[in-house]
Amino acid sequence: xxxxxxxxxxxxxxxxxxxxxxxxxxxxxxxxxxxxxxxxxxxxxxxxxxxxxxxxxxxxxxxxxxxxxxxxxxxxxxxxxxxxxxxxxxxxxxxxxxxxxxxxxxxxxxxxxxxxxxxxxxxxxxxxxxxxxxxxxxxxxxxxxxxxxxxxxxxxxxxxxxxxxxxxxxxxxxxxxxxxxxxxxxxxxxxxxxxxxxxxxxxxxxxxxxxxxxxxxxxxxxxxxxxxxxxxxxxxxxxxxxxxxxxxxxxxxxxxxxxxxxxxxxxxxxxxxxxxxxxxxxxxxxxxxxxxxxxxxxxxxxxxxxxxxxxxxx
Numbered sequence: 001x002x003x004x005x006x007x008x009x010x011x012x013x014x015x016x017x018x019x020x021x022x023x024x025x026x027x028x029x030x031x032x033x034x035x036x037x038x039x040x041x042x043x044x045x046x047x048x049x050x051x052x053x054x055x056x057x058x059x060x061x062x063x064x065x066x067x068x069x070x071x072x073x074x075x076x077x078x079x080x081x082x083x084x085x086x087x088x089x090x091x092x093x094x095x096x097x098x099x100x101x102x103x104x105x106x107x108x109x110x111x112x113x114x115x116x117x118x119x120x121x122x123x124x125x126x127x128x129x130x131x132x133x134x135x136x137x138x139x140x141x142x143x144x145x146x147x148x149x150x151x152x153x154x155x156x157x158x159x160x161x162x163x164x165x166x167x168x169x170x171x172x173x174x175x176x177x178x179x180x181x182x183x184x185x186x187x188x189x190x191x192x193x194x195x196x197x198x199x200x201x202x203x204x205x206x207x208x209x210x211x212x213x214x215x216x217x218x219x220x221x222x223x224x225x226x227x228x229x230x231x232x233x234x235x236x237x238x239x240x241x242x243x244x245x246x247x248x249x250x251x252x253x254x255x256x257x258x259x260x261x262x263x264x265x266x267x268x269x270x271x272x273x274x275x276x277x278x279x280x281x282x283x284x285x286x287x288x289x290x291x292x293x294x295x296x297x298x299x300x301x302x303x304x305x306x307x308x309x310x311x312x313x314x
Contacts, residue, residue: 003030003183007109009037009100012067016074019115022149022296028082030183035088035107036074038067039096064091097133101309104140111298113143132290135271139307141176141300142271149296152184152265156191156245158255160270161227169270169302170231176300177268178235186265187241190228191258193251194220221246256292264295271299 006027008020027034040063071089078087090107092099104112114131135142157177159170174190181188208216228244235242247254259267290297 003027003110003179004032005108005110006032006034007037007100007104007107007112008034009039009096009112009114010071010074011096012038012040012063014115016078017115019145019147019149022145023113023115023143024078024082024085026152026183028084031084031086033086033088035090035103035109036071037090037092037100037103038071039099040064040067040091040093041096060093064093067091097130097137098309100130100134101138101307104138105307105310109140111141111143112138113145115145135290135299137307137309139301139305139310141298143298144290144296146265146294146296148294150265152180152186152296154189154262154264155181155184155186155266155268156189156259156262156264157268158191158193158270159228159231161192161224161231162194164227167231172303173268173270173300174231174235176298178238178240180266180268180298181240182238187243189243189245189262189264190232191245191247191255192224192228193247193249193255194224195249217248221248252289252292256289260292260294266296266298267293268298268300271301 003026006023008023010016010020024034026032040060068089068091071091075087075089078085088107090103092103100112103109112134114134131142131144135144155177157173159173160166161170177188177190180186224246225244228246232242232244245258247258258264
């Protein structure tokens with residue numbers, strides 16, 4: 001894929017902090033087109049109030065003009081620092097996550113970049129409901145930028161290779177990771193987390209002892225290492241520094257622990273809906289994992305995913 005069309009939503013009253021500038025530096029490096037989007041919530045209450053006060057009739061129009069002016073001012077300032085970027089601005093009215101997904105489709109964006117930090121969060125890395133809605137329902141990759149952005153030097157691509165049926169999606173995740181590394185010069189760690197879920201069953205019903213379990217675990221680990229190496233074969237002549245890491249344990253616990261302790265700058269994950277393939281990140285598992293990862297995260301969907309937001313709008 002190519003990152004030449006980027007959509008960067010900016011909430012009303014939100015400032016352009018260092019998180020946004022990390023995105024702009026990336027966009028400037030690849031001479032991307034960047035659309036700055038502000039979504040104004042269409043408050044149903046305003047329609048009710050307008051029955052009693054005619055002064056509310058032009059509130060949305062007034063706010064639209066004001067925010068459009070703010071975006072234009074930011075573009076003029078940003079152009080001085082990021083001369084390679086072609087900027088566009090857009091104002092939409094509606095529910096933020098829905099309008100962001102629609103605009104990504106309308107503008108043919110290849111990635112949506114979000115600064116999701118808000119002061120009210122319980123955890124510094126906590127992603128809010130709007131971000132999670134977009135991650136679940138967007139057809140294009142979502143880059144949720146860390147609250148403490150830093151140069152991207154170490155990237156982890158988290159793959160689920162427990163079933164060969166997932167190979168196409170793993171190849172898609174890996175291709176995005178390799179392209180991102182090519183742009184940023186980062187190193188890549190291809191990571192897989194797993195555990196022997198049937199250990200208790202084997203001990204109880206098959207009479208497996210500690211040695212049997214250890215030997216079985218080693219065979220399964222070796223097989224999974226082989227699958228990861230197979231996925232990396234197309235990139236064996238790539239100048240990107242790559243490594244493989246197999247983690248043993250519950251994904252939602254062991255992956256954040258590894259990422260945070262290793263000083264990872266960016267994690268790339270496959271994302272599916274709650275009814276998706278069991279084993280990829282989804283639902284409560286994804287949300288709890290994402291909220292434990294302190295660095296930036298990119299999530300993406302399989303190529304054949306269709307957004308329910310876009311289906312409903314047709």
